[in-house]
Amino acid sequence: MAAPEFKVPEFREFPSVPALVPGSMAHSKPYVASEKVQEGIGLPGQLVDNWEAKAIEKFGELLGKYRSLRVFMDSCVHCGACTDKCHYFIGTGDPKNMPVARQELMRSVYRRYFTLPGKLFPKLVGARDMTREVLDEWFSYFWQCSECRRCSVFCPYGIDTAEVTMAARHIMDSIGHGQKYSNEILGKVHKIGNNLGLPGPALENTLEGLEEDVKDDTGVDVKYPLDVQGAEVLLVTPSADFFAEPHIESLIGYGKVFHAAGISWTLSSYASEAGNFGLFNGDYAMMRKVAMRIREQALELGVKRIVVGECGHAWRVAYAFWNTLTGIGNNGTDPFSVELQKQLDPRYKEPSHICEFTWDLIQQGRLKFDKEANDSRIITFHDSCNVARASRMGDRPGGQFDIPRSIIKAVANKYVDMAPDTVREKTFCCGGGGGVLTDDLLELRVKGAFPRMEALKQVQEQHGVNFMATICAICKAQFSKVLPYYGFNMRMVGGVHQLVSTAIRLGDEQ
Amino acid sequence: MFFAILFYFAFVVFVGGLGYRIYEFARTPAPLSIPTTPAPTTGGRVFFRVAREVVFFESLFKGNLWIWLFGWLFHVGLLLVALRHLRYFIEPVWGWVVFIQPFGTYAGFIMVAGLAGLWARRFLVERIRYISTPSDHLMLAMLLAIGLTGLGMKFVMHTDIVGVKAFFKGLMSFDLQPLPAHPALFVHLLLVALLMIIFPFSKLLHAPGVFFSPTRNQTDNPREVRRLAPWVAQIEKN
Numbered sequence: 001m002a003a004p005e006f007k008v009p010e011f012r013e014f015p016s017v018p019a020l021v022p023g024s025m026a027h028s029k030p031y032v033a034s035e036k037v038q039e040g041i042g043l044p045g046q047l048v049d050n051w052e053a054k055a056i057e058k059f060g061e062l063l064g065k066y067r068s069l070r071v072f073m074d075s076c077v078h079c080g081a082c083t084d085k086c087h088y089f090i091g092t093g094d095p096k097n098m099p100v101a102r103q104e105l106m107r108s109v110y111r112r113y114f115t116l117p118g119k120l121f122p123k124l125v126g127a128r129d130m131t132r133e134v135l136d137e138w139f140s141y142f143w144q145c146s147e148c149r150r151c152s153v154f155c156p157y158g159i160d161t162a163e164v165t166m167a168a169r170h171i172m173d174s175i176g177h178g179q180k181y182s183n184e185i186l187g188k189v190h191k192i193g194n195n196l197g198l199p200g201p202a203l204e205n206t207l208e209g210l211e212e213d214v215k216d217d218t219g220v221d222v223k224y225p226l227d228v229q230g231a232e233v234l235l236v237t238p239s240a241d242f243f244a245e246p247h248i249e250s251l252i253g254y255g256k257v258f259h260a261a262g263i264s265w266t267l268s269s270y271a272s273e274a275g276n277f278g279l280f281n282g283d284y285a286m287m288r289k290v291a292m293r294i295r296e297q298a299l300e301l302g303v304k305r306i307v308v309g310e311c312g313h314a315w316r317v318a319y320a321f322w323n324t325l326t327g328i329g330n331n332g333t334d335p336f337s338v339e340l341q342k343q344l345d346p347r348y349k350e351p352s353h354i355c356e357f358t359w360d361l362i363q364q365g366r367l368k369f370d371k372e373a374n375d376s377r378i379i380t381f382h383d384s385c386n387v388a389r390a391s392r393m394g395d396r397p398g399g400q401f402d403i404p405r406s407i408i409k410a411v412a413n414k415y416v417d418m419a420p421d422t423v424r425e426k427t428f429c430c431g432g433g434g435g436v437l438t439d440d441l442l443e444l445r446v447k448g449a450f451p452r453m454e455a456l457k458q459v460q461e462q463h464g465v466n467f468m469a470t471i472c473a474i475c476k477a478q479f480s481k482v483l484p485y486y487g488f489n490m491r492m493v494g495g496v497h498q499l500v501s502t503a504i505r506l507g508d509e510q
Numbered sequence: 511m512f513f514a515i516l517f518y519f520a521f522v523v524f525v526g527g528l529g530y531r532i533y534e535f536a537r538t539p540a541p542l543s544i545p546t547t548p549a550p551t552t553g554g555r556v557f558f559r560v561a562r563e564v565v566f567f568e569s570l571f572k573g574n575l576w577i578w579l580f581g582w583l584f585h586v587g588l589l590l591v592a593l594r595h596l597r598y599f600i601e602p603v604w605g606w607v608v609f610i611q612p613f614g615t616y617a618g619f620i621m622v623a624g625l626a627g628l629w630a631r632r633f634l635v636e637r638i639r640y641i642s643t644p645s646d647h648l649m650l651a652m653l654l655a656i657g658l659t660g661l662g663m664k665f666v667m668h669t670d671i672v673g674v675k676a677f678f679k680g681l682m683s684f685d686l687q688p689l690p691a692h693p694a695l696f697v698h699l700l701l702v703a704l705l706m707i708i709f710p711f712s713k714l715l716h717a718p719g720v721f722f723s724p725t726r727n728q729t730d731n732p733r734e735v736r737r738l739a740p741w742v743a744q745i746e747k748n
Contacts, residue, residue: 125645160546
């Protein structure tokens with residue numbers, strides 16, 4: 001690994017709020033999307049003429065479409081409760097990474113064009129014209145937010161910076177100033193069906209190889225089916241699961257669970273992506289277009305259940321938005337929903353998370369484990385932000401924390417939690433979420449991982465933790481990359497179903 | 511006469527402006543389910559979640575104890591003081607308003623102490639100094655001045671409160687009465703009118719905002735209930 005061109009934060013003996021280092025991350029910005037990338041997803045190729053006015057026009061449109069944005073623009077009192085909550089602020093000390101300051105980049109423009117005092121006394125209330133300087137600042141700092149919602153937990157008005165970031169990105173997209181990484185990925189989904197651009201035949205190959213590997217490993221014929229008409233379950237998982245390490249270990253695990261439970265299932269080559277980068281850009285129509293592929297495949301394959309693999313933001317979109325976007329849900333009454341839901345099995349939650357699916361089977365006693373197989377691992381669990389603060393599993397609030405932990409405890413003997421202020425609803429982002437998982441933002445990613453790395457260091461020293469389980473493809477990729485910067489082994493991170501995979505008994509219970 | 515016109519004007523701006531802003535909040539759709547989870551799964555529990563935010567500032571308590579302490583003291587103080595002031599507008603004065611009079615007096619000190627704490631933070635804490643705008647300081651200065659002139663009239667230089675009551679009763683019945691001439695009273699009322707006028711155009715909108723925040727007032731039931739905003743239904747037809 002090449003030496004980093006930046007300083008990796010050092011672990012602190014007594015964590016405290018960092019001193020402000022104004023401008024310390026002003027240089028951080030992702031690559032701007034090229035004309036080809038932009039036009040590939042129906043956006044202007046480059047900064048449009050008269051973009052200042054167009055941006056304000058779009059801003060006004062979003063204010064009328066999203067109550068969140070409108071209320072959040074008006075409600076902040078600058079109390080400061082959020083100022084020390086963002087992992088990017090903690091890792092960089094840049095004051096513009098304090099959530100309130102990040103919002104102010106947008107709110108200052110809001111005041112100037114949409115409020116009376118901002119029109120009359122811009123200096124007094126901190127209002128700014130939409131200028132090139134402002135746009136550059138937006139592009140820098142709205143791509144230093146992972147939309148993790150940690151700040152929204154502590155805000156007395158529930159102001160969610162993610163909503164503000166999404167709106168800002170949507171505005172920038174609409175005037176032709178998109179981010180290369182995210183928009184390239186959206187282009188691949190539209191064209192090929194997944195974020196990685198893996199075509200159907202490549203998928204088929206990969207899955208066949210996987211079957212052989214599992215056979216060699218266990219002696220059992222576990223199937224990894226693709227495009228099977230009439231399967232009971234359609235599994236939609238992040239495409240990283242098909243080839244990236246450690247993601248693929250969880251995919252192996254899903255297959256073993258289906259095998260052991262004797263439930264027929266299939267993956268889809270057309271809907272081979274659970275991730276939905278439309279979320280990160282705050283673009284409703286884009287998000288819907290990506291999600292519709294899954295509805296179409298569910299209808300085409302005639303499946304009874306839809307299950308989502310280990311992916312944080314995908315689960316947010318699936319759990320919270322799919323019903324609205326695509327009619328994948330329960331109790332539908334409108335024709336659009338009914339068309340799909342009359343085919344789905346109403347006894348199950350639609351969609352279900354793979355952890356809900358596995359946990360149900362465990363509770364029914366349909367899965368058996370050799371927990372000792374995981375004894376070499378001392379495990380902790382990293383709550384992924386979108387699962388923790390934007391979704392749920394099971395029937396009770398907080399099921400998204402308890403169910404994955406329950407699964408881990410059912411398949412392994414050694415488990416410890418990280419510090420209470422760093423897990424569950426207060427969990428820290430991995431540093432790579434929300435569309436920043438790209439090497440042009442590596443410094444940001446390394447520094448943003450700092451609070452999580454500190455918490456991990458603590459349980460490593462106190463309990464000898466050597467495995468951090470998580471249920472998010474982005475978390476897995478991000479940690480694999482940044483763990484070494486902090487002196488950890490990159491193989492410390494893995495999926496919950498990787499642990500399931502290690503311990504599950506296959507085949508012999510009749 | 512100046513104060514009479516001022517208060518009529520302030521009242522119209524306050525009620526009309528605030529009403530319009532609330533209407534704007536209400537009519538803007540929330541197209542997606544975005545409660546900050548874990549969130550209540552039934553409407554009844556959502557009611558309590560919002561109530562806890564409004565009454566106890568629950569999230570702020572989780573976020574920062576000092577801000578919570580000063581902020582909560584200020585708001586509770588303000589509430590009691592405001593209720594105490596009802597006696598200037600009603601005749602006969604309701605029993606419970608009479609009952610809270612002494613508490614309202616102490617609440618004035620609590621309110622001023624809370625404001626002083628909040629303002630001190632804007633100077634002493636680097637992060638909060640960084641995010642404070644001139645209007646943040648002016649807002650606190652204004653509230654503090656209102657509180658101090660009020661306390662001043664209670665404890666230092668009394669004003670003719672019978673005359674004050676006659677003035678406001680007169681305003682309410684469109685039978686204008688003179689306002690007692692008193693410098694502290696003038697400042698006090700001038701600033702209160704100013705507060706009412708800027709309310710609908712400033713961060714004071716956090717008061718209605720807290721009730722409309724989707725991350726707090728939405729029920730966590732997206733798999734069971736399909737929400738469809740009007741502008742979204744439009745997309746669906748395409």
